[in-house]
Amino acid sequence: MLSLRREALSRWLYVVPTVILIVIVFILPIAYNVWLSFHEKVIGGEPVWAGLKNYERLINSPMFYKTVLNTAVYTFASVFSKALIGLGAALLLNREFWGRGFLRGFSILPWAFPSFVCAVLFWFNYDYRGTFNQLLMLLGLRPIHWMNYDNAMFSVILLNVWHGWPFYFMGYLAGLQAIPTELYEAAEIDGASPLQKFRHVTIPMLKPVILTVILLSTMWTMGEFTQIYMTTGGGPVDATLTIPIATYRIAFQTEINMPLAAAYTILVLPIYLTLIYFTLKMMGE
Amino acid sequence: MLIAVGSALLLLWIIIPSFWAFKTSISPHEDAWKPLPSRITLDHYLSLFNPSLEAILRGMGLRAALPDPMIVYIRNSLVVSTTASVIGVILGSLAGYNLARFNYRGKRVVIWLVLFAYVFPVFILMVPILIIMRNLGLYNTLLGVALAHLAYTLPYSTLMMRSYFMGIPPSLEEAALVDGCTRLQALWRVTIPVAVPGFVTAFIFSFTLSWNDLLFALILLSSTRNYTLPIAATFFLWGGEIVDPGGLAATAIFAGVLPAALYMVVQRYVVVGLVRGAVKA
Numbered sequence: 001m002l003s004l005r006r007e008a009l010s011r012w013l014y015v016v017p018t019v020i021l022i023v024i025v026f027i028l029p030i031a032y033n034v035w036l037s038f039h040e041k042v043i044g045g046e047p048v049w050a051g052l053k054n055y056e057r058l059i060n061s062p063m064f065y066k067t068v069l070n071t072a073v074y075t076f077a078s079v080f081s082k083a084l085i086g087l088g089a090a091l092l093l094n095r096e097f098w099g100r101g102f103l104r105g106f107s108i109l110p111w112a113f114p115s116f117v118c119a120v121l122f123w124f125n126y127d128y129r130g131t132f133n134q135l136l137m138l139l140g141l142r143p144i145h146w147m148n149y150d151n152a153m154f155s156v157i158l159l160n161v162w163h164g165w166p167f168y169f170m171g172y173l174a175g176l177q178a179i180p181t182e183l184y185e186a187a188e189i190d191g192a193s194p195l196q197k198f199r200h201v202t203i204p205m206l207k208p209v210i211l212t213v214i215l216l217s218t219m220w221t222m223g224e225f226t227q228i229y230m231t232t233g234g235g236p237v238d239a240t241l242t243i244p245i246a247t248y249r250i251a252f253q254t255e256i257n258m259p260l261a262a263a264y265t266i267l268v269l270p271i272y273l274t275l276i277y278f279t280l281k282m283m284g285e
Numbered sequence: 286m287l288i289a290v291g292s293a294l295l296l297l298w299i300i301i302p303s304f305w306a307f308k309t310s311i312s313p314h315e316d317a318w319k320p321l322p323s324r325i326t327l328d329h330y331l332s333l334f335n336p337s338l339e340a341i342l343r344g345m346g347l348r349a350a351l352p353d354p355m356i357v358y359i360r361n362s363l364v365v366s367t368t369a370s371v372i373g374v375i376l377g378s379l380a381g382y383n384l385a386r387f388n389y390r391g392k393r394v395v396i397w398l399v400l401f402a403y404v405f406p407v408f409i410l411m412v413p414i415l416i417i418m419r420n421l422g423l424y425n426t427l428l429g430v431a432l433a434h435l436a437y438t439l440p441y442s443t444l445m446m447r448s449y450f451m452g453i454p455p456s457l458e459e460a461a462l463v464d465g466c467t468r469l470q471a472l473w474r475v476t477i478p479v480a481v482p483g484f485v486t487a488f489i490f491s492f493t494l495s496w497n498d499l500l501f502a503l504i505l506l507s508s509t510r511n512y513t514l515p516i517a518a519t520f521f522l523w524g525g526e527i528v529d530p531g532g533l534a535a536t537a538i539f540a541g542v543l544p545a546a547l548y549m550v551v552q553r554y555v556v557v558g559l560v561r562g563a564v565k566a
Contacts, residue, residue: 010468011387015395018380018443022402025436029413036412092291103292105549109299112548114497116515117541123527124305124534129318131305147525162302216404223406226499230519244408251412252504258412265409272406280400
């Protein structure tokens with residue numbers, strides 16, 4: 001009996017450090033954010049109870065709604081484009097042809113580059129003398145300012161799409177390779193056209209992969225900090241101010257008000273928790 | 286025909302946005318904004334590792350925005366990423382082994398906790414982590430940043446190693462136990478040698494995750510000598526102008542090729558591991 005209990009205890013020992021660290025790094029900070037959000041504090045001073053003051057301030061500021069809207073636009077446009085490009089590339093590279101192996105490896109390159117490296121690559125593209133304007137002039141068009149108020153959102157989305165689509169490609173390709181060929185053969189015997197095979201075999205079989213990949217990527221895109229910080233920094237003014245950048249701005253740049261930043265993260269937390277719930281359910285645990 | 290057009294579009298889509306930085310990294314300074322360089326030079330790369338070469342550039346006013354030699358930032362990034370991934374892989378392997386092998390009450394809760402940590406957006410933690418690190422006396426230290434990076438490396442390694450250990454048949458260990466080994470000996474002599482590829486994969490991915498991070502480095506470091514590569518890259522942009530295009534391009538390519546090369550070695554494990562449940566269903 002005693003040895004059984006000792007055995008059970010020693011099993012726990014393996015996992016305890018990880019559980020403790022996850023609680024320290026994730027759970028405690030979330031709880032601390034909740035606590036801090038009901039306080040206010042001058043720099044160097046102790047936090048004082050402030051009730052709902054921070055929340056009232058955020059609810060009444062147009063900045064809050066603007067950042068949520070920006071994040072929605074940024075995430076939706078990015079995820080949609082990445083899902084389409086990824087699907088196109090996966091369908092293409094699932095066929096057999098000369099050079100497929102090389103293309104498969106090469107396609108992963110944008111994803112293998114760190115976010116901050118991709119951001120730097122795009123500094124050279126978005127510069128007034130850079131790649132994209134040279135291409136526009138080659139086509140006889142006028143160069144444009146990629147980072148002005150009207151174009152900045154498009155520019156940060158394009159950067160995110162370029163960096164992120166190979167993740168979809170890899171997921172879809174793994175899913176496509178897992179579809180048994182008998183299914184296609186059976187559909188062929190039934191006289192299905194290529195389009196019908198795609199609609200009634202490929203898409204239904206790929207659906208769980210598509211959902212998992214899209215949910216994971218939506219979480220990451222909604223939390224993207226590096227790319228936007230390094231290209232527009234949330235600007236000009238508030239054109240690309242998404243939730244992560246706004247949190248950083250409130251806490252360290254403009255207001256330097258940590259309790260307000262904490263309240264802001266708590267206010268947006270339900271959006272992320274809902275998505276996390278669906279993601280975890282989809283990941284099948 | 287369709288395949289040829291598709292492949293060409295795919296190649297252009299990948300090459301065009303990365304071309305200018307590659308080209309600039311091997312062009313002389315005066316050709317930075319020309320589509321093709323007049324001659325090829327490796328000076329920009331050499332100057333990343335050679336402070337005396339860099340001092341000449343500094344004298345030309347090119348790298349004036351950078352407070353320290355690049356090699357300092359490269360070293361800091363290497364130190365942080367290695368520390369974060371070694372700790373993450375060791376603890377993650379223990380937890381992953383536990384989650385793969387044993388059944389006990391509360392195991393589901395642990396798995397959910399790890400998955401939750403894996404997908405949770407870290408920016409929500411920026412204020413509390415800063416305050417925790419200040420209280421631990423680890424503010425403005427590389428160790429503090431490395432520990433904060435456990436937020437990336439630990440959940441990832443745990444999940445990765447769990448699925449790796451699940452692929453190693455338990456009968457291997459049981460045979461060793463029958464032969465009179467203790468559980469620890471069985472683990473040390475039988476399971477760990479078999480799991481080496483898993484450790485390598487988990488280490489490489491953890492390394493790239495930590496290498497990519499800008500957020501924690503930005504909030505936890507205050508003196509320039511401790512900055513990491515992503516922060517150093519932001520110094521090249523001064524009032525919306527790229528000060529030293531060649532140096533910046535070389536920095537980016539170096540900082541990208543290192544993790545990309547590592548990544549290519551093990552890429553097939555990643556996504557397959559992530560979408561494993563979905564692929565099986």
